[in-house]
Amino acid sequence: MMKRTSYRIMRVLVLFDLPSVSKSEKRNYVKFRNLLLDDGFTMMQFSIYTRFCRNKQDADKHIQRVKANAPHDGNIRILCITERQFEEMILVIGELSEIEKTVGKDSVVIIE
Numbered sequence: 001m002m003k004r005t006s007y008r009i010m011r012v013l014v015l016f017d018l019p020s021v022s023k024s025e026k027r028n029y030v031k032f033r034n035l036l037l038d039d040g041f042t043m044m045q046f047s048i049y050t051r052f053c054r055n056k057q058d059a060d061k062h063i064q065r066v067k068a069n070a071p072h073d074g075n076i077r078i079l080c081i082t083e084r085q086f087e088e089m090i091l092v093i094g095e096l097s098e099i100e101k102t103v104g105k106d107s108v109v110i111i112e
Contacts, residue, residue, distance in 0.1 A: 009083040010053040012062050017047060018074035028071040035069045044097060052083070 019025045041049035053059040059080050070076050
């Protein structure tokens with residue numbers, strides 16, 4: 001029998017600052033951003049992208065994709081948290097994203 005924690009719903013957050021002065025740096029920035037979008041991440045804020053994952057194994061798969069396709073320059077961090085921790089985030093100033101408004105706080109969306 002699998003441990004209950006293996007079914008825990010997760011969020012993967014990718015936070016990054018990439019240089020974008022030269023043409024090649026801009027190209028790398030756009031390529032990395034498109035990789036995130038193609039892999040199911042959505043923009044939460046500028047340079048902060050989040051992805052819903054069904055469990056830790058699913059999260060690990062997407063983390064490996066980010067690592068394998070990360071540019072060589074800049075700063076990229078990955079934070080993996082539970083859906084419950086994500087829901088407890090406090091919005092100090094600004095607005096909820098369109099997805100947050102649509103889904104609501106007590107809903108879970110499963111993306112296939």
